[in-house]
Amino acid sequence: MTSLLRAVVRKKRVVGLKTPTETAATPGFLHEETVVVNSLRQDQVVRGVPVARIDERGHGVVHVHVRQDQETFTFNYPRTLPGEKLNLRVGLAKKDRFNKKEAGSYRLAIDERTAASVDEVTPRCPHFRQECGGCAFQSLSYEAQLREKEKLLNLLMEQFELPFLAVDMVPSTPYGWHARTEFTIFLRDGLQLGLHPEGSPIPIALSQCHLHPEESQAAFLALRAALRHANCEPFDERTGRGYLRSLVLRSAGTGGSKEVLATFVTLPEAPEERLAHAARLAVEESESLKGVTWSKEGGEGERSPGWRAVGQQSHELLAGRPYLLYDFLDMQLHLSPEAFLRPNIFLAEEVAKSALEMSGACEGDMVWDAFSGQGLLSLPLLRLGCRVLALDRSLPALQAVLRHAQLAAPGQDARIFCGDLGVPAFLQRLAAAARGEPPKILLVDPGRNGMPKVFRRFLLELQAPRLLFLSGGRVMARDLAWLLKRGYQLHSLKAFDLQPHSAKLSVLAKLEWSE
Numbered sequence: 254m255t256s257l258l259r260a261v262v263r264k265k266r267v268v269g270l271k272t273p274t275e276t277a278a279t280p281g282f283l284h285e286e287t288v289v290v291n292s293l294r295q296d297q298v299v300r301g302v303p304v305a306r307i308d309e310r311g312h313g314v315v316h317v318h319v320r321q322d323q324e325t326f327t328f329n330y331p332r333t334l335p336g337e338k339l340n341l342r343v344g345l346a347k348k349d350r351f352n353k354k355e356a357g358s359y360r361l362a363i364d365e366r367t368a369a370s371v372d373e374v375t376p377r378c379p380h381f382r383q384e385c386g387g388c389a390f391q392s393l394s395y396e397a398q399l400r401e402k403e404k405l406l407n408l409l410m411e412q413f414e415l416p417f418l419a420v421d422m423v424p425s426t427p428y429g430w431h432a433r434t435e436f437t438i439f440l441r442d443g444l445q446l447g448l449h450p451e452g453s454p455i456p457i458a459l460s461q462c463h464l465h466p467e468e469s470q471a472a473f474l475a476l477r478a479a480l481r482h483a484n485c486e487p488f489d490e491r492t493g494r495g496y497l498r499s500l501v502l503r504s505a506g507t508g509g510s511k512e513v514l515a516t517f518v519t520l521p522e523a524p525e526e527r528l529a530h531a532a533r534l535a536v537e538e539s540e541s542l543k544g545v546t547w548s549k550e551g552g553e554g555e556r557s558p559g560w561r562a563v564g565q566q567s568h569e570l571l572a573g574r575p576y577l578l579y580d581f582l583d584m585q586l587h588l589s590p591e592a593f594l595r596p597n598i599f600l601a602e603e604v605a606k607s608a609l610e611m612s613g614a615c616e617g618d619m620v621w622d623a624f625s626g627q628g629l630l631s632l633p634l635l636r637l638g639c640r641v642l643a644l645d646r647s648l649p650a651l652q653a654v655l656r657h658a659q660l661a662a663p664g665q666d667a668r669i670f671c672g673d674l675g676v677p678a679f680l681q682r683l684a685a686a687a688r689g690e691p692p693k694i695l696l697v698d699p700g701r702n703g704m705p706k707v708f709r710r711f712l713l714e715l716q717a718p719r720l721l722f723l724s725g726g727r728v729m730a731r732d733l734a735w736l737l738k739r740g741y742q743l744h745s746l747k748a749f750d751l752q753p754h755s756a757k758l759s760v761l762a763k764l765e766w767s768e
């Protein structure tokens with residue numbers, strides 16, 4: 254699928270109940286979906302306002318132009334779909350007390366939904382209506398989701414004044430794709446596994462999740478039953494009693510089916526024997542569950558509501574085996590539960606193949622894989638005959654890189670360097686290494702926070718001829734814009750829908766150093 258020309262929008266200050274970085278239509282140009290009113294007064298109902306698009310959280314966006322203010326206001330509503338029409342009630346209408354000429358600030362709440370979106374479908378999951386926090390818009394058809402994400406990407410590119418390029422979109426299978434989910438463990442009529450609705454510290458108890466492969470569902474039920482049977486105690490935030498914080502499920506495909514690895518995340522003082530008993534019961538019960546590991550991450554500082562595991566810690570094995578078998582390209586890898594796992598089971602291979610293709614690499618090229626995780630992006634390059642230096646702050650991830658490299662290309666030059674790519678002292682050591690032999694190809698896959706600022710500056714020093722950058726959303730546009738203003742040129746883009754039913758889209762960009 255190829256993107257069409259972007260809508261003509263420019264950056265403008267916006268006021269009201271909205272994210273401050275949203276764009277609004279400029280005066281004289283109104284979005285097709287903009288509703289125009291003369292003024293907004295308390296309790297007034299603005300009728301039939303269409304949802305124009307989604308925002309970066311997957312919330313529906315509406316535009317209301319107020320003639321009196323000569324301004325277009327943008328409002329965002331969770332769980333609304335593009336094409337849906339809303340009656341909006343003005344809850345707050347306020348003029349600046351000191352400067353009456355300033356535009357007002359308004360709060361508009363949904364009074365009624367008057368027309369459904371033509372793209373609305375019945376959500377597959379019973380928990381979606383409870384706003385379980387797993388999906389932003391399971392009720393939007395998958396084709397419409399892709400369309401909306403592409404629109405959002407184009408809008409971001411426009412906002413950050415990035416050059417227009419056609420984007421290849423790679424869709425996913427919309428269900429059964431999830432490779433890693435962390436469920437909160439809590440007490441509510443017995444032990445429950447659940448997720449948090451957006452912005453809420455109170456989890457929803459789940460009985461199933463369709464984002465997971467079926468094999469993972471069986472493991473989920475077996476683990477919940479085993480934890481209950483072994484009388485394992487969830488941590489209770491009100492009393493400080495208990496020790497179980499969360500359950501992480503990881504899945505990967507091998508031999509035509511999927512297998513699952515679970516991790517119990519607990520406070521350090523959790524009783525090993527009881528956890529091991531639950532783990533053994535679950536592994537016996539569920540054929541797809543190949544092992545259970547234990548991470549004592551939930552220490553003193555992590556007792557707050559809504560706490561999430563950050564991973565990268567060493568695990569202990571409680572039952573079964575401590576790795577997942579994963580058929581990747583034509584190799585069988587051992588994936589470590591202590592390192593990053595790309596969220597989409599179906600597309601991880603496609604992302605790595607695309608990186609290889611877009612890199613234009615040749616045998617013997619020096620490749621640096623920054624934020625390497627377990628090295629899945631650079632493995633195909635290693636097999637081609639490139640030399641690879643993997644960089645990450647996670648030692649378990651780098652140890653997996655060496656294991657994978659040994660399997661993919663025995664004897665080939667694969668090295669690791671463990672450190673924080675946001676720390677100047679580590680970057681200085683890298684700069685010294687680059688003076689020996691600079692990388693010809695640099696892979697950069699920094700995760701949700703994008704590139705640390707000092708790392709971006711380091712890239713200018715490094716001047717790698719080819720840079721492949723995998724990222725998403727606003728941080729991706731920010732980092733791209735920064736690099737393009739300072740000597741890199743954008744060559745091509747490819748987008749992967751790694752997380753269906755969310756607004757997230759991952760983009761692989763190829764840049765070339767031009768100075």
Ligand SMILES: C[S@@+](CC[C@H](N)C(=O)[O-])C[C@H]1O[C@@H](n2cnc3c(N)ncnc32)[C@H](O)[C@@H]1O
Pocket residue numbers: 565592593594595624625626627628629630644645646647650672673674675698699700701705
């Ligand atoms: C999105 S994952 C990359 C995955 C990997 N490229 C792959 O294909 O599987 C991000 C990785 O960056 C690492 N990381 C995050 N921040 C870092 C930092 N400041 N310095 C070094 N590594 C970092 C994490 O440990 C994680 O392995």
